[in-house]
Amino acid sequence: MEGVGVEASGATGREMMAAAGVLxxxxxxxxxxxxxPYDRKHPVAIPxxxxxxxxxxxxxxxxxxxxxxxxxxxxxxxxACVDWAMSPSRPPIVAYLYWAEALTPEQVSAIRPDxxxxxxxxxxxxxxxxxxxxxxxxxxxxxxxxxxxEAGPLELEDSxxxxxxxxxxxxxxxxxxxxxxxxxxxxxxxxxxxxxxxxEAPEPLEPPMDRDTYYATRPRIRAKARALxxxxxxxxxxxxLRPWDGPRGRVPxxxxxxxxxxxxxxxxxxxxxxxxxxxxxxxxxxxRLLALDWLPGAAAVTGAEPGAEPGAGPATxxxxxxxxxxxxxxxxxxESLGTITLQxxxxxxxxxxxxxxxxxxxxxxxxxxxAAALAxxxxxxxxxxxxxxxxxxxxxxxxxxxxxxxxxxxxx
Numbered sequence: 407m408e409g410v411g412v413e414a415s416g417a418t419g420r421e422m423m424a425a426a427g428v429l430x431x432x433x434x435x436x437x438x439x440x441x442x443p444y445d446r447k448h449p450v451a452i453p454x455x456x457x458x459x460x461x462x463x464x465x466x467x468x469x470x471x472x473x474x475x476x477x478x479x480x481x482x483x484x485x486a487c488v489d490w491a492m493s494p495s496r497p498p499i500v501a502y503l504y505w506a507e508a509l510t511p512e513q514v515s516a517i518r519p520d521x522x523x524x525x526x527x528x529x530x531x532x533x534x535x536x537x538x539x540x541x542x543x544x545x546x547x548x549x550x551x552x553x554x555x556e557a558g559p560l561e562l563e564d565s566x567x568x569x570x571x572x573x574x575x576x577x578x579x580x581x582x583x584x585x586x587x588x589x590x591x592x593x594x595x596x597x598x599x600x601x602x603x604x605x606e607a608p609e610p611l612e613p614p615m616d617r618d619t620y621y622a623t624r625p626r627i628r629a630k631a632r633a634l635x636x637x638x639x640x641x642x643x644x645x646x647l648r649p650w651d652g653p654r655g656r657v658p659x660x661x662x663x664x665x666x667x668x669x670x671x672x673x674x675x676x677x678x679x680x681x682x683x684x685x686x687x688x689x690x691x692x693x694r695l696l697a698l699d700w701l702p703g704a705a706a707v708t709g710a711e712p713g714a715e716p717g718a719g720p721a722t723x724x725x726x727x728x729x730x731x732x733x734x735x736x737x738x739x740x741e742s743l744g745t746i747t748l749q750x751x752x753x754x755x756x757x758x759x760x761x762x763x764x765x766x767x768x769x770x771x772x773x774x775x776x777a778a779a780l781a782x783x784x785x786x787x788x789x790x791x792x793x794x795x796x797x798x799x800x801x802x803x804x805x806x807x808x809x810x811x812x813x814x815x816x817x818x
Contacts, residue, residue: 427454632664687747
């Protein structure tokens with residue numbers, strides 16, 4: 407188990423790690439937290455863990471981790487937030503945090519923790535969780551609890567609000583004092599412990615390997631940032647890449663403006679602005695995050711397309727997963743279009759396309775992603791969660807998960 411609060415070290419460039427966690431409310435304004443028996447520095451975490459190459463999405467990662475750690479399959483609700491966390495001492499990690507339906511007493515009694523992964527579990531109030539969780543995870547969880555449900559999924563960077571989330575939360579919220587296990591009565595007990603048991607802290611287990619070795623062996627993903635521009639007639643701006651030997655062979659390849667995120671030095675939002683500047687010659691501040699599209703790699707999806715790398719997944723043409731961020735670029739005018747300066751090393755041409763034409767030029771998942779982003783423009787709130795362009799999970803605002811926190815928000 408990586409635990410959503412655990413960070414990575416040791417990778418550079420475009421590679422990054424991914425993790426997913428789950429917020430379980432109990433109907434009394436409390437949330438489930440667990441103790442990591444091998445983590446001496448930050449032993450309290452939200453249930454969840456690291457993405458594995460066989461997982462088809464972060465949502466699947468969350469379900470798998472809960473089944474492995476706590477012994478039951480959760481009923482996940484809407485995506486609560488996506489957080490891009492950077493640090494000079496480690497590579498970035500993108501963390502998905504999901505709401506789950508409130509656990510029934512029967513489900514609680516059926517929890518069977520894996521002692522090697524979970525040294526105990528307990529329900530904490532919002533205030534207690536703020537003190538028990540490590541600072542970055544504490545900010546991430548607090549953002550999900552404070553923001554109105556209709557504002558989700560939240561866009562966070564280093565667990566701080568950015569983009570549309572700034573309309574629901576201040577850039578800097580209160581920072582509770584970090585006290586770890588001292589704020590989590592009951593978590594000091596042995597494996598399988600719950601609230602009300604002894605608070606004596608057991609001796610932590612030795613981790614199976616040292617920190618650097620562990621993170622050096624963790625799987626990596628890559629990320630791309632693209633922008634959706636449209637004109638007054640609803641036509642979408644597409645660009646054609648210079649032919650290259652890629653997953654679709656040397657054929658015309660159309661896409662939204664954008665490209666790869668330099669994960670060791672920039673966030674997706676920053677990357678979107680840089681790519682627009684480099685590809686089109688425009689200085690544009692990316693708008694609302696419209697879509698998060700997870701493209702599984704080879705281990706999760708079989709049957710590579712012609713021209714793909716050996717062992718590559720058909721969704722990405724690579725042997726790892728790719729996460730695509732789609733931002734709202736806004737409206738374009740004849741005047742702004744006249745200032746486009748294409749990056750000739752990578753692009754051949756640009757074109758405004760009505761939906762019917764765009765659908766013929768784009769691959770199936772790419773068109774589905776554009777269509778989902780266009781639809782997301784028409785509603786308030788955060789990005790739509792996609793896998794290969796198709797929406798997954800409930801629509802934000804329709805699920806009841808998390809509503810029990812309304813009574814706990816004033817605890818901070």
